[in-house]
Amino acid sequence: MNLKKRGNEDMIVTLLSTESLLTLYRFYGARHSALQLGYKIDFIVENNPFFMPRLRQVAHLSFEWLFSLEKARVWQRFCQLLYAHLRGAEECGGFYYDMLENAAGKLKTQNPKRTMIESAAALLEHEGRLHSDMRCFICREEIKGGRVALLRGCSPAHAACVGAEGFDLRAVKRLFEAKESLLFADPEIKILWKIVESGL
Numbered sequence: 001m002n003l004k005k006r007g008n009e010d011m012i013v014t015l016l017s018t019e020s021l022l023t024l025y026r027f028y029g030a031r032h033s034a035l036q037l038g039y040k041i042d043f044i045v046e047n048n049p050f051f052m053p054r055l056r057q058v059a060h061l062s063f064e065w066l067f068s069l070e071k072a073r074v075w076q077r078f079c080q081l082l083y084a085h086l087r088g089a090e091e092c093g094g095f096y097y098d099m100l101e102n103a104a105g106k107l108k109t110q111n112p113k114r115t116m117i118e119s120a121a122a123l124l125e126h127e128g129r130l131h132s133d134m135r136c137f138i139c140r141e142e143i144k145g146g147r148v149a150l151l152r153g154c155s156p157a158h159a160a161c162v163g164a165e166g167f168d169l170r171a172v173k174r175l176f177e178a179k180e181s182l183l184f185a186d187p188e189i190k191i192l193w194k195i196v197e198s199g200l
């Protein structure tokens, strides 16, 4: 999930496992295959009483869509955002791993930005931060119709209250309730992705 170079070619690697975030040390070795951000791997943790636990016997479990540059780029960006969001929360629980597994499955056929926007909505809901009540972030009134702007963390506001073009209310509701982005047009997906990129 995160790779930090240390010394020559050694690395401190942060991995999201099924239940928690692991930070491990990886010694450089010619026989090691290169690690890339966002790769799914099989591995062994070797505990070291004097230092950080070591990452050993890495085997890549590749996603077939990683050959698509656009999919790989959006996936890696989402992994960076998720790392920034989760770092320091080692016992994060199984939700995040399952969310990525689900997204990786959808990426076989679905647009990458749409997929990761849907994942971001699921994450916000899991953390109790998805504002499904549709109350405007600025004036605190309920948004009953018209256009909805989304701020960082997908906080909704009346488009008029923030002076933005906003999105169709039905499309936002569909995303919040069903975690489906299909009612957004492609140019809107680009704007939504920028909102996700501003921080989970």
Ligand SMILES: [Zn+2]
Pocket: 136, 137, 138, 139, 140, 141, 157, 158, 161
């Ligand atoms: Zn308002």
